[in-house]
Amino acid sequence: MEADLKNREVEGIISESLEGHIINNTGMTIEDALKVGIKGHKAGHFELAGKVYETIIKLQPDNADANYSMGLLKMELETAFQALPYFENAVVADTSIFVFWASYLTTLIQTDRVDEAQNILGLASKGLTIKEFRELDRVINILLADDTSNNSAK
Numbered sequence: 001m002e003a004d005l006k007n008r009e010v011e012g013i014i015s016e017s018l019e020g021h022i023i024n025n026t027g028m029t030i031e032d033a034l035k036v037g038i039k040g041h042k043a044g045h046f047e048l049a050g051k052v053y054e055t056i057i058k059l060q061p062d063n064a065d066a067n068y069s070m071g072l073l074k075m076e077l078e079t080a081f082q083a084l085p086y087f088e089n090a091v092v093a094d095t096s097i098f099v100f101w102a103s104y105l106t107t108l109i110q111t112d113r114v115d116e117a118q119n120i121l122g123l124a125s126k127g128l129t130i131k132e133f134r135e136l137d138r139v140i141n142i143l144l145a146d147d148t149s150n151n152s153a154k
Contacts, residue, residue, distance in 0.1 A: 030056055034065055041069065046077055064093035068100055071107075080110045095127025101136055109143050118144070 037052030050073055056066035071086030087104040094100060101124045108117035121140055125133045 030060060030063065030066075034063075034069065037066075038069060041073060046073060049073060050077075062089070062093040064090045064097065064100065067093060068097075068103065071103060075107070080107045083107055084111060095124070098128060098132045098136060101128065102139065105136070105140050106143060109140070109147055114144060114147060 033052055033056055037049045037056070040052065041049035050070065053066050053070040053073065056063050057070065060066065067086045068090035071083040071090060074083035074086060084104075084107050087100065087107050090097070090100040091104045105117045105121060105124075108114070108120065117140065121137065124136055128136065
């Protein structure tokens with residue numbers, strides 16, 4: 001019963017956000033709307049979370065967090081191919097976030113775009129700290145090694 005009320009409350013907040021009343025008329029910021037979308041996403045309200053992310057991206061196409069969140073949602077509900085443009089947009093919008101790079105490069109590898117992932121990996125060094133870049137490089141190289149061994153086994 002309590003969980004049901006909580007779910008309806010989240011849905012109501014997200015629905016209000018989508019109507020534009022909160023974002024446009026009551027002073028709710030894009031960041032507030034994003035928090036609502038993420039809360040809905042975590043609560044399993046995928047359709048509504050997707051609408052919130054879409055609304056934010058429509059208003060701010062270069063919003064790194066909204067693009068990243070939409071990429072996560074696409075990975076969860078659809079395919080890596082559909083998530084890829086959102087992860088790419090997140091990286092382009094903010095090159096300093098490790099998880100954006102990790103998600104983008106991992107998704108490139110999952111979609112058999114290994115050469116592209118290897119080429120793009122070097123770009124991450126311009127936005128990440130040296131420590132973050134080394135960790136990303138280590139993780140991606142492990143994935144690439146796994147990908148190579150899986151392909152040779154076929």
